[in-house]
Amino acid sequence: MRILIAAVTVAMLAGCATSPISADKADPVPKDRFYAFGGASDSELVVTRDSGFSGSGCKLRFHIDGKAAADFYSGEVARFGVTQGHHVLAVEPVGICGGSGIYEAEVTVVKGESVRRRISGVSVYPTTF
Template sequence: MPEQPFSVGDGVPGKAIERITMRISTYLLLLVTLAGCATTPVTFTNAQPVPNDRVYAHQDEAESTLLVTRDNGFVGGGCKLDLFIDGERSATFGAGESAAFYVPAGDRILAVKAVGICGPGSPYTEQAISVSKGKKLRLRIFIGAGGYGITQTTI
């Protein structure tokens, strides 16, 4: 009887198939994870407004306006994010929400931090901006491969 390269009894084909299955599973998981890391921008007008009970500061008219929108997306979608303007907690955003803030013209420091179940150990991300008198500046809160962030946007 000719010798077969692998016999059912020695377990080699099972081990080989198991290794291949594990590699494929790992690559698929990695692909799904990376695809899910990015969030999708939402326009200020298409976003839901942040409820009034989660807007804490910068609601009195001032020289300039910040129009802030948090992206939609599966990753981090269940986490709330606090927005700080010049160190003052100004609002808590859910996914796909927006709010307007009124600030004096000049240089501002914005920061984003996860709160609640997502808060412990999450980074405090800051961004310096400059706002001109009488201007509206659009900003988006996003989640990328490096974590949470805030940046200027045209949408």
């Protein structure tokens, strides 16, 4: 009986996990949730939020250098025009999931480069997806 309960628990937790999604397969962030960095620039920052059930109802606000750039739901992607150099990226839960802080990461981009990052949970990570 314990083995059955353990197996069901593991299966339920696996169903709540998130997983990386390719920027090509993700849905674009709608224009009404895109706030800044939408134009062409020196370089491109491609940000994708993981797909999956865990936290999927929570909207996450993505910031670049302290400025709100876009709001993401699960399985969405946005492409931002950024200048070359050092940038601070941040993720902030908003709406009904808000109030739990801002989580930051750094990125340095080279002119003409396309850099990919993924939002997993409430953190930003390098990715190849």
